[in-house]
Amino acid sequence: MLSPPSANPLFPVFLKLEQLRVLLVGGGNVGLEKLTAIMRSSPATAVTVVSITFLPALRELAARYPQVQLREEPYTDALLEQADIVFAATDDPALHARIKQAARSRHLLVNVADTPPLCDFYLSSVVQKGALKIAVSTNGQSPTVAKRVRAVLEEALPEELDAVLQKMPAIRQQLTGDFAAKVRTLNAVTAGLAGGPGYEAPATRRWRRLAWGALLAAGALATVQARAWLSSSDSKDQTP
Numbered sequence: 001m002l003s004p005p006s007a008n009p010l011f012p013v014f015l016k017l018e019q020l021r022v023l024l025v026g027g028g029n030v031g032l033e034k035l036t037a038i039m040r041s042s043p044a045t046a047v048t049v050v051s052i053t054f055l056p057a058l059r060e061l062a063a064r065y066p067q068v069q070l071r072e073e074p075y076t077d078a079l080l081e082q083a084d085i086v087f088a089a090t091d092d093p094a095l096h097a098r099i100k101q102a103a104r105s106r107h108l109l110v111n112v113a114d115t116p117p118l119c120d121f122y123l124s125s126v127v128q129k130g131a132l133k134i135a136v137s138t139n140g141q142s143p144t145v146a147k148r149v150r151a152v153l154e155e156a157l158p159e160e161l162d163a164v165l166q167k168m169p170a171i172r173q174q175l176t177g178d179f180a181a182k183v184r185t186l187n188a189v190t191a192g193l194a195g196g197p198g199y200e201a202p203a204t205r206r207w208r209r210l211a212w213g214a215l216l217a218a219g220a221l222a223t224v225q226a227r228a229w230l231s232s233s234d235s236k237d238q239t240p
């Protein structure tokens with residue numbers, strides 16, 4: 001059954017970040033997380049990190065990539081002139097609002113870490129098996145759940161998937177016939193990967209159980225909290 005599109009209207013894309021100039025503002029914990037995510041997926045990306053101070057761990061990470069430049073100075077709008085896309089990760093919400101406004105007036109896309117209303121796009125939890133990459137989004141509802149779903153998929157997908165993927169370009173090139181015939185052959189070659197109709201992988205079954213368990217636990221917690229809240233408001237009502 002299809003979910004209503006409004007449940008998550010984000011449009012997923014995979015950016016060729018290595019062809020863009022990235023500006024990252026903020027060299028603390030959150031800046032380090034963002035730089036780590038960028039380098040893990042797109043290690044040849046030219047990133048300029050501007051920050052008043054830098055965590056040593058961020059300096060160490062940057063030192064491994066010659067095209068990552070650190071600028072130890074406060075942010076200024078002029079930096080946007082050399083950027084195609086912006087990540088803001090400082091501890092200054094007023095600065096984030098300014099960066100957002102200045103970037104938008106230059107038609108740049110901005111991610112403001114942990115601040116959904118200021119984001120033009122969100123980062124996702126990323127599953128990677130060789131060339132296969134899956135991005136998980138909860139539309140900002142729960143990054144923690146996105147992280148858990150990533151772990152489930154990482155465990156469920158076999159490493160061999162990448163060996164299959166590596167062979168596919170050669171198979172695609174060798175195929176002859178019209179487009180429809182090629183698609184039929186490719187579907188037949190890969191049918192085994194999907195497990196067939198009615199198939200439910202063991203990891204899916206496990207995930208369903210865990211998801212129900214988590215929901216029940218959250219429901220029970222909410223009930224306990226609601227009861228406590230009700231009894232405290234009852235006792236307040238009774239005070240003269």
Ligand SMILES: C[C@@]1(CC(=O)O)C2=NC(=C\c3[nH]c(c(CCC(=O)O)c3CC(=O)O)Cc3[nH]c(c(CC(=O)O)c3CCC(=O)O)/C=C3\N/C(=C\2)[C@@H](CCC(=O)O)[C@]3(C)CC(=O)O)/[C@H]1CCC(=O)O
Nearest residue numbers: 037113114122123124125137138139140142143144146147
């Ligand atoms: C996926 C991941 C990618 C990445 O950042 O690389 C990511 N957050 C991750 C982890 C994480 N972030 C936070 C926690 C603490 C627990 C919690 O609050 O849940 C954990 C969990 C942990 O660290 O264990 C704090 C947090 N994050 C946001 C808010 C604000 C809010 O919710 O309003 C707050 C509260 C701040 C506060 O309380 O002050 C918002 C966003 N975080 C997003 C992405 C975007 C939505 C993604 C989605 O659609 O799900 C969005 C909207 C914008 C963005 O930042 O792009 C990465 C997982 C990587 C992995 O796979 O391991």
Ligand SMILES: NC(=O)c1ccc[n+]([C@@H]2O[C@H](COP(=O)([O-])OP(=O)(O)OC[C@H]3O[C@@H](n4cnc5c(N)ncnc54)[C@H](O)[C@@H]3O)[C@@H](O)[C@H]2O)c1
Nearest residue numbers: 026027028029030031050051052053054074075090091092
């Ligand atoms: N650390 C976390 O895991 C976490 C989790 C949830 C929320 N947050 C929130 O996210 C924000 C950032 O957290 P953090 O741990 O990365 O903070 P941090 O203090 O480690 O890093 C902030 C960075 O921003 C830089 N900065 C500040 N003003 C600047 C300016 N004008 N120009 C350039 N750089 C500037 C600082 O030099 C510093 O390097 C905080 O508001 C924090 O409350 C952090």
